[in-house]
Amino acid sequence: MTFSRPPIIIDLPMSKKLRVALVSAEISPFAGSGELGDFCSALAARLPALGIRISLFLPKYATPGIECLESVPVVTDLQVPIGQEKTKAGIYEVRGDDLSLYFVDHPKYFLRENIYGTATGDYLDNDERFIFFSRAIIEFLRHSGRPPDILHCQDWPSALVPVLLRTHYGGEPLFQNTATLLTLHDLSRQGEFPAESLALTGLSWNYFTPDRLSMNGKFNFLKAGIVFADLVNRVEPADPPGTGAGKHPPGLDEVLDKRGLTLAAIRNGRDEASWKAAAREYRELYLKARQLRRGGSIVN
Numbered sequence: 001m002t003f004s005r006p007p008i009i010i011d012l013p014m015s016k017k018l019r020v021a022l023v024s025a026e027i028s029p030f031a032g033s034g035e036l037g038d039f040c041s042a043l044a045a046r047l048p049a050l051g052i053r054i055s056l057f058l059p060k061y062a063t064p065g066i067e068c069l070e071s072v073p074v075v076t077d078l079q080v081p082i083g084q085e086k087t088k089a090g091i092y093e094v095r096g097d098d099l100s101l102y103f104v105d106h107p108k109y110f111l112r113e114n115i116y117g118t119a120t121g122d123y124l125d126n127d128e129r130f131i132f133f134s135r136a137i138i139e140f141l142r143h144s145g146r147p148p149d150i151l152h153c154q155d156w157p158s159a160l161v162p163v164l165l166r167t168h169y170g171g172e173p174l175f176q177n178t179a180t181l182l183t184l185h186d187l188s189r190q191g192e193f194p195a196e197s198l199a200l201t202g203l204s205w206n207y208f209t210p211d212r213l214s215m216n217g218k219f220n221f222l223k224a225g226i227v228f229a230d231l232v233n234r235v236e237p238a239d240p241p242g243t244g245a246g247k248h249p250p251g252l253d254e255v256l257d258k259r260g261l262t263l264a265a266i267r268n269g270r271d272e273a274s275w276k277a278a279a280r281e282y283r284e285l286y287l288k289a290r291q292l293r294r295g296g297s298i299v300n
Contacts, residue, residue, distance in 0.1 A: 025157035048098035060103035156191030159225025179293035182229035191221030
């Protein structure tokens with residue numbers, strides 16, 4: 001991926017191409033150096049060749065990889081609900097040859113060198129930080145007036161995007177054809193927070209039930225996303241193979257099993273050929289998610 005300084009414009013163009021917004025707390029080389037960040041950049045680099053227009057969404061952390069970019073503001077005063085109040089977000093853009101990268105800016109939440117915490121533990125406001133991140137993306141897409149065909153979310157930090165989209169924005173015609181795909185990378189980290197964190201979403205306590213948002217008395221972001229996303233995909237490691245999408249961690253096994261035909265498994269690439277194959281599989285998932293959102297069904 002190569003980037004240059006873009007014009008100040010909301011880049012959600014009218015196009016016959018399938019439009020996918022990839023949402024993640026990590027995208028290499030801008031933030032994160034592990035499997036998740038590498039996955040996002042590897043997949044995004046290969047999807048344009050398949051006729052897909054990609055927009056990537058990432059918090060604007062204080063990392064060297066982000067600070068060295070010449071991003072420009074698209075929106076500086078986006079009003080984002082958080083709890084009973086609203087706070088401003090900025091959206092910055094860097095446009096590449098075949099994709100666009102958007103940063104969600106809010107110094108209180110993201111002007112930090114680390115993503116999730118320090119050596120002493122996770123940040124105590126991670127619930128608020130990533131609720132804000134998820135809501136800001138939807139508000140920006142609403143502001144743009146042209147949401148993508150697919151919102152492809154990664155792990156617990158963006159797992160609330162499908163939840164918020166189908167609750168707060170579920171009655172808006174603008175989002176009726178926007179499908180959601182949640183990809184699961186690390187099931188050992190599920191985004192578990194106190195029940196009181198639900199208030200930050202603005203959702204009713206009627207949603208805090210074992211069949212929706214709660215697990216073991218806590219607000220479980222990952223579980224919530226699994227329940228609300230149109231399609232769910234569990235990544236299989238590239239090597240060693242065969243670590244089984246059917247083996248779920250305690251607590252999530254029943255939730256995942258209920259997904260039935262809407263739960264998929266795609267193995268990460270190891271080299272150029274296998275990454276191209278993985279990109280083709282994701283394209284098929286995007287098409288299936290769009291079909292589901294438009295009232296279709298999936299069969300074996």
